[in-house]
Amino acid sequence: MKKLKKYVCIGSIVLMMVTIIVLCFILKSKVKTENRWKEAITNVKSYENMFSDSKDKSIAFQLTIAQLKHSNDSIFQELDxxxxxLKIKDSKLKSLQHISSNFIKSDTIILKDTVFKNKGINIDTLLSDEWYSVRVGLRYPSSVTVTPKFKSVKTVIVSTKKETVNPPKKFFLFRWFQKKHTVLHVNVVEKNPYIESQDNRYVEIIK
Structure with missing residues (x-):
């Protein structure tokens, strides 16, 4: 009788442990599924925002490394x-940004003297490549219009890196024992060869 009670007690404990493990697994799966659902909703909103009239704000996409690598989106492929x-490892990657913009401005020069004697002169010419174009217009009697256009495509990649708090020691063994902290690195890659990056400043808000 005592043995039976002992077996029942052990069986009850085992059953309870199995139940707890199963419940934990179900809860974990539920949370994971819910998070994936929220990420999918966010990405739908991001795509909707892309095709809206609003160009002043964007909604960030939420992707895993695997989703980024296997995406068919050309911009995501370019970012990856x-x-x-830049040899940034998967585990160090924090965020990716693609920023595309155009600069265009038209200027007209009207001279006092007649430059073009032919009253029918009305010439438009365009010089261009992938990143830059300039349209020049000549009008009778003395009007010259110049319209330059630049295309800027920036890739901004934020990653983390462990660095020594103090200047690193020359000998690698000594560097192992130096105190380290995590530093955010921001890489800005401008695709347009005519544009030179100057003062870039990024602030991380800490809590």
Whole structure:
């Protein structure tokens, strides 16, 4: 009788432990599924925002490394290729940004004297390549219009890196025992060869 009670007690404990493990697994799966659902909703909103009239704000996409690598989106592929060129590891990657913009301005010069004697002169010419174009217009009697256009495509990649708090020791064994902290690195890659990056400043808000 005592043995039976003992077996029943052990069986009850085992059953309770199995139940707890199963419940934990179900809860974990539920949370994971809910998070994936929220990420999918966020990405839908991001795509909707892309095709809206609003160009002043964007909604960030939420992707895993695997989703980024296997995405068919050409911009996501370009972002992934750029971070590979920079040799940034998957575990160190924090965020990726693609910023595309155009600069265009038209100026007209009207001279006092007649420059073009032919009254029918009305010439438009365009010089261009992938990143820059300039349209020049000539009008009778003395009007010259110049319209330059630049295209800027920036890739901004934020990653983390462990660095020594104090200047690193020359001998690698000594560096192992130095105190380290995590530093955010921001890489800005401008695709347009005519544009030179100057003062870039990024602030991380800490709590």
């Amino acid at each position: 290729n750029t971070r590979k060129e």
